[in-house]
Amino acid sequence: MKKSPVVFWIAIFFVGFILADLFLWFAISSKIVDTETARETYLSYYPEFLQNGRVLTVASILMLTFSGYIFLNTSKKNENKKTGLILGLLSTLLLMLKIYTITRR
Numbered sequence: 001m002k003k004s005p006v007v008f009w010i011a012i013f014f015v016g017f018i019l020a021d022l023f024l025w026f027a028i029s030s031k032i033v034d035t036e037t038a039r040e041t042y043l044s045y046y047p048e049f050l051q052n053g054r055v056l057t058v059a060s061i062l063m064l065t066f067s068g069y070i071f072l073n074t075s076k077k078n079e080n081k082k083t084g085l086i087l088g089l090l091s092t093l094l095l096m097l098k099i100y101t102i103t104r105r
Helices: 005-031 035-043 053-075 081-103
Strands: none
Touching: 005 035, 005 053, 005 081, 035 053, 053 081
């Protein structure tokens, strides 16, 4: 089954979104010492229906699982082999980080 290039770009968008989310958290938590205040400030950047840390983490896990699957399948083919492998590994590392954070709550 041949994967559409659109699916590959959607997977790249998902990884980019997760990285932006992590950078937002790092930027906020580096300025605010109190964890609860930092969490509230971080969640305030999202729409009201997404202002739940667990929902954001589960959505991130689903996006990273999809992205990792697409990237690792791409790395099995000759086209974009290295790119797919690197992005697949990045997705896997981010996925492990997100799973770790959801188990720490």
